[in-house]
Amino acid sequence: MTGDEGADPREAPNETADEGLVAPPGRFRIYLGAAAGVGKTCAMLDEGWRRRERGRDVVVGFVETHGRPHTAEYLRDLEVVPRKQIEHRGSQFEEMDLDAVLDRHPQVALVDELAHTNVPGSGRHAKRWEDVLELLDSGINVISTVNIQHLESLAESIESMTGIKVRERVPDWVVRRADQTELVDSSPEQLRRRMIHGNVYPAERVPAALTHFFTTHNLTVLRELALRFVADETEEVLLREIEAESKGHIETGEHILVGVSSAAGTDHVLRRAARITARTKGDLHVVHVIAGDSNRPEDQGAIAALKELSTSLGGEWSTLRGDDVASTLVTFAREHHITQVMVGSDPKRKWGLGHGGVLKELLRQAGRAELDVHVISLQRARAKEAAEAGGLGGG
Secondary structure (H helix, E strand, C coil), X not given: CCCCCCCCHHHXXXXXXXXXXXXXXXXXXXXXXXXXXXXXXXXXXHHHHHHHXXXXXXXXXXXXXXXXXXXXXXXXXXXXXXXXXXXXXXXXXXXXXXXXXXXXXXXXXXXXXXXCECCCCCCCCCEHHHHHHXXXXXXXXXXXEXXXXXXXXXXXXXXXXXXXXXXXXXXXXXXXXCCEEEECCCCHHHHHHHHHCCCCCCHHHHHHHHHCCCCHHHHHHHHHHHHHHHHHHHHHHHHHHHHHHCCCCCCCCCEEEEEECCCXXXXXXXXXXXXXXXXXXXXXXXXXXXXXXXXXXXXXXHHHHXXXXXXXXXXXXXXXXXXXXXXXXHHXXXXXXXXXXXXEECCCCCCCCCCCCHHHHHHHHHHHCCCEEEEEECHHHHHHHHHHXXXXXXX
């Protein structure tokens, strides 16, 4: 897929705007791929060069060629903002110089690898996506790249499928903020051929890559996930446009509530709820109910981590107090027009289906309120965590 050839008038400076007015946020475009080597960086550089040829002010904020001559050729004569040199633990690193790009203030900045983690001490942000958001907020248009496995809601499932740890992640809401998300596609066979020919990784890394992450099965699944994500984004844009043009409100998605506790594996339930929410174009409410001993000090770390994960996944977090957890959840669901409720099943805790269990009462009350309830087993998630702790899930 290629970029649009027509000039985007939203990129041109507003010469009639009064001085002192706050500039509108920049436009955000992402090239999404199933895996490394599909051509995302080349597509980004090619789009930047075309815009420069059409008279736009374009700079390279940061591009990682990974030593690939073919990728480096796409830089052509684009202006490159010098990188910041960083010494960390006795080694030298290079990172994007955010302040230099802000001072240069181009119309368009090309910033590769959205999920990248910045070297400690290299700037005020820990992640490159945070740098990109600052560029956008300053009115600079940004074109970036990301692989599907780096999305927070999908990373855990992809880790389980491939056995490779996904260490760098980007919140779903950041990717969904993009005004345009474009798929850079490549068949598994074509990508494996590129790998064999040395166009993706150095020769010494190729055998291991082909037998672990870059298997035909893995690449097929990753490609399907990327295709679905872009298709969902396209449909969501269309629905928003239809709703904006309609005189009345059009209901376009589900309203999903996920009840969370400190039980191990709850993050698995939360990520699954986020994926369902994305597919249904809905919104996600994450509710933690404090009842009795559920606010134990030893649970606070797990709850804090879930709250942070909820934010990354685009969920709205609520902490409620109520001795009757089921009634508290159902009342919240009614007040917020919830259509689906998701909870984890843990027989050893109050979420269990045993005598007096919260889940049993939740199912009863939800039936009366005409709410759909999804019950997700936490045992499988805990088994996965135990396997990883024993060294079976790393890569």
